[in-house]
Amino acid sequence: MKPISFFQKILLIMLFSAFVIVFTFEYVLYENINSVRVDSIKSLALSQAKLIASNQNLRQAVYHQDSLMISRLMENYIPPEDIDYVSITNTQQIRLYHSEGRGIGQPLVNVDFDKIKNGNDVTSISTGMENKLLIKARVPVFFDDKFCGVVSVGINYDKALGQLSKRYFSTLIISLLLLSFFGFFSLKFVHYLRRKMFHQTPQQIEMALKLRQGILNTVFEGVVAIDKENHILVINDSAMRDLNILDGRDKVNGSHISDYLYPIEFFDISNEDEIVSYPMTCNGEEFIANRRFMYDEQGEKSGVVISLRIKKGLEELEQIINYANNDKENLRAIIHEFNNQLSIVYGLLQMEQYDKAINFIKDEHKSKQSDIFNLSKMFQCSTFVALILSKLSRAKELGIVLEVDPFSYVQSDTMPISENELNCIVGNLLNNAFEAIISSKSSDRTVRLYVYEGDDFIIEVEDSGCGIRDDEIDKIFDRKFTRKKDPNHGIGLNLINNIVTSSNGTIVVDQSELGGALFSIYIPSTEVSLVNEA
The missing domain is CATH 3.30.565.10 (Histidine kinase-like ATPase, C-terminal domain)
Incomplete structure (x- = not known):
């Protein structure tokens, strides 16, 4: 199996990250909207229960446990569309009234009755008689300051959240479109990155940089490359030594030429001349320098490369060459004289x-x-x-x-x-x-x-x-x-x-x-x- 390339890994990581971000956003959004919706439904159920329990005639009917009167009074109550049922029970938790006519005479289930009996309102989410998940609000009924029953209002949980899901679906579609756009953008970005990195991985680029620096350091001449902003791009060991620069290369690279070179006129990118074998002085040393411009793909000037040979070193090299030439000539003269003398000795020996x-x-x-x-x-x-x-x-x-x-x-x-x-x-x-x-x-x-x-x-x-x-x-x-x-x-x-x-x-x-x-x-x-x- 062919291994996954570096750029394919970047694309997969970006797509996976985008998916995780969108999924997390949708999940958090859904949970927050769901929580708000449930709280809103609870508030609706509780407000309707309180409204019913506040009817003075209804209180009296509940107190006397008059189911017929309760039914007549509830006929005048028109509940909101979301309300699933309304029920009224007595102090023994026995239903006296149910808007759907179910469970009359049967006890309530899953009720925190003691809390309600003490005058507290209660909201909960639990299953009803038909095993439907309901959001319930229960409010105590008092008559002449005496607890006489409970008003319960229920709203179908699934039905209420079903409406929420329809609204939420539109946000999900938008998120999927954004995810698709990000995938397309990631693909284009990876192609751009690959082109800018010349289809090389960071490891290959690092190796190339080390190789370049190694080659520069083997060059006897000092080499300094400067960008169009007059910042030092590259400097080799010979240049660091000859220019008496004591700071580390990591600190020198990227610095402005004025931080380490004086005078800077010869190194300045604004100097338009390309020069060969130019005698110049920098940092107190005399050099023989060459200067060549660098150009980008569009032919625009992108920097300058300067090579330096310390003048004293050049003179010493010329002395060595000159001395070697003299030695060769002197040796030839000595050999010539020796051959002449040897010929004389040989002739005398021949003549005995x-x-x-x-x-x-x-x-x-x-x-x-x-x-x-x-x-x-x-x-x-x-x-x-x-x-x-x-x-x-x-x-x-x-x-x-x-x-x-x-x-x-x-x-x-x-x-x-x-x-x-x-x-x-x-x-x-x-x-x-x-x-x-x-x-x-x-x-x-x-x-x-x-x-x-x-x-x-x-x-x-x-x-x-x-x-x-x-x-x-x-x-x-x-x-x-x-x-x-x-x-x-x-x-x-x-x-x-x-x-x-x-x-x-x-x-x-x-x-x-x-x-x-x-x-x-x-x-x-x-x-x-x-x-x-x-």
Whole structure:
């Protein structure tokens, strides 16, 4: 058997609820009307009994138990249409008169006689002589303040309520029509609900929302979705972290953007621009942001989605990529130099000149050890030493003399920048110097490097290349600016500028005495910065 779907359950629940409500309403209505009708009939019977008992001649006839006189007097009484019978009994509960002529001389049944005898009126619902259910009213008869009998008035219960049922039937028809209308409305509502819920159950929607949030949280970039009322619809973990939002997501979702974002202009739905890779600042952090609108089925703008990548993170990623590219190039140069040396050794061994081969190996080893010793003495940064060694190999391969100033000195523990940042700066400057010399075709192929850590952290790189034109000095640090046709260039100097600027440093570009460009970088040392802040 096919299980009942979620929407079928909703329809059944609505129909069942409507049926229960209508049934309860009809039952309560019937009981209330029935109660009012019974009270009305009791009041009618009681008023007629009192009217009969108030006749002075009738009182006297009852007192004398004169049945003939009672009958004559009752002939003048015209009862209302609803009255079924009238009977009069004496003090011994024996009928003296009955409007239908039944039970005369017989005792009354189901009578609270003592209560009536004490002067109280009594109404009740009980069966009569013909086993009909009757509404009865009994009133005591007094003559000269003496109890002398009882006047009873009876009304047929079923007949009286039968008239009520006819009136009640119309309300039942109206209720059934309302129930039918509600059933039709429920069916339409369930169809509408199914369409709005895309034929999915709440469990499926909940799973989809969790899946959506899970996917968003795996995205490295921060993502913020905003509706047309400038309320936050969705925000992922990366955006919460990068925007320094400490409240829980449940509290953030649905909040106005001004509650958690400042400034809000970029996030405001009224901003009509769709933007790619836009540098902006929010909550004190610098971001590279993208902005795209959302549209509903009618093509109306329903919100905006903004992706954020923290600018520092983007720069770090570019540094890593740049560093990896440099490592690849440096490794290629080392391998090339090693292959050349290995070829020489192999040739000497082939010619059986073993002594020359041994001496060549010793000389190369001594040279490498000397370079490592001298560089390690100047630079107490192992990764930076490795970078310089690779650049020496690359320079040798290109036929360039790379001179490292012997007065250079760096201690890694006190540098104002990290080793990776130092490697990025020096590696890119040396690469640019090598390329400048190659493109200039100068006979003097020299590059000089000076790095010193004192009151300022100083980096100087100069070359004998073609230099930099005055009109280009202000442009060379712009992102993607390059003289080369290769689209992968134009990042190195921009990275250097970002690192130096974030460290409160300065870059000076000048003409080198070698004929090319001289890059001088000055970065305040950590200790000096702390003293100035104090």
